Amino acid sequence: MIIARPSDSIHPRICRALASLAGLMCAASVHAGSVSSYYPDFDASGWTTEGSIFECSLSQQIPGFGMAVFYHRAGEPLSFYLQTPDSPMQAGKALLTSQPPVWRQDLTVKDLAYVDVTRSRRPVSLDASHSRLLIAELGRGMVPTLMRRAWFSDNESVHVGLSPVRFGEAYQNYHACAAELLPVNFDQIERSTVFWPVNSRELDETQKAQLDDIITYIKADPRVLRAEINGFTDGAGNARDNLELSRIRAFAVQSYLVQNGLDENMFNTRFFGATPEFRIVREERSAEDRDRNRRVTIRLHRE
Template identity: 70%
Template sequence: MTFVTSTASAGTVSSYYADIDVAGWQADSSVFECLLVQQIPGLGQAVFYHQAGDPLSFYLQTPNTPMQAGRALLTSQPPVWRQELEVRDLGYVDVAISQQPVTLDAQRSRLLMAELDRGMVPTLMRRAWFNDQESIHVGLSPVHFSDAYAEYHQCIAGLLPVNFAQIERSTVFWQPNQRELTDDMKAQLDDIITYTQADPRVSGFEVNGFTDGAGNPRENFELSRIRAFAVHQYLVENGINEDMLNTRFFGSAPQFRIVEQERSAADRDRNRRVTIRLLRD
């Protein structure tokens, strides 16, 4: 059923499904993201999206949603060739008037995947925006889902631990008088290194060292240098081209503090840092 309009006692129903001969799921895999996509004729796309460092999500993509804003009923329907299976209500989901009218969190997304994997047709039901007497049904076909699902699982096993937005601006915080990297700091830098080595668009790093305002300004300036270059050296020793690094240090200069007027140990903790900004073409 590509697009079907029928009349029932409750009113007109307009249904958007993929015909069995064209239904299918396209897997798109990389270390940055994993997608499962189905084309829904007359509507747009159904997309499972899993970006590195983020949880799984699901969304409908359509240039013009026929659904009214509000709450849609989500059910799991048997396909036409398995009518002996029972319909299951999966709850209600929010519908917005946008090009992504339905977006689901990881738990609901996994539920949809499980229903598709057992051969069911997850279906959204909502009134039409243009007619309160008309219902819109949007169904996801399970045809060829299992093969794409297997590829998705292979993809997520190889995803990077983080995405670019999570590391584009990173901050390494230090304890008072600390000069050496801890294991936790190294783990944070390892994620940045792993991402950079996978993404050829990363063209440079800006590494900046700062201290809090306690102590002697001259000593703080030197301490910020030591910390900045501890980060610099770790990056280089673990595969980052030194030519990509622009490393500077500013000591305890008030204009560079996150909290300019330090009144507590917590304020000083926020200022005692090395920041890393990734540049990408």
């Protein structure tokens, strides 16, 4: 690897071209108006795909800087982040551009967006929209590049780029992984609440769809060993009737889970009627208040 010394005055465009071609990491850190550029090595710039039904990632190592990672967790949108032990980038706004590789100088540089930069181990985190934009540019064979002033010098900027080399095949593997992700993750269902219409005793299709996601997750994750099911009603009506109604609803949920393949022994099912201390809204003043209290909760426990 070639490292540009502080006395070298390398034009940023030349540095980027060399970086794309031969793995150059420019580090002209003292020269006024200089650029510290970080690009993957050409001969080792492949992308790595890792994943399971719980999460998928597509990453590339950036020498001297850290990692660039596309990340998709089950039940959540795609994201992208840069990870580094010590970011040279100043907090603020970075310019995200799309640069042509050295072998495609017929293409032009395109400014894509301004994105937030923080002083942290993940200085740049992008939402799904910007992440898909990066993927599209890499798919075109372009070099997405973030440009931001260095935190240690107002006269130096930091450029961090991604290489499109061997991106296509890795992305296909990542895309196949993402297609197999579960519909939800553990955090989304660890504490679930099934709300009930007035006087209803049977599960409707919306409630069943919510429970189907829980069933799918529990079957996929052997670490989930037990679950608590608790039934509650609103404060309207007779206390004895409410207790019975909360029992019927709680066991309707348990029965559906068991009928769809879960072990009955994993459930501890209880019912509390309209017991005031367990209400979400202690003093019910409206139909909306009662709607919030009329529920069955499910709490999953994982080893």
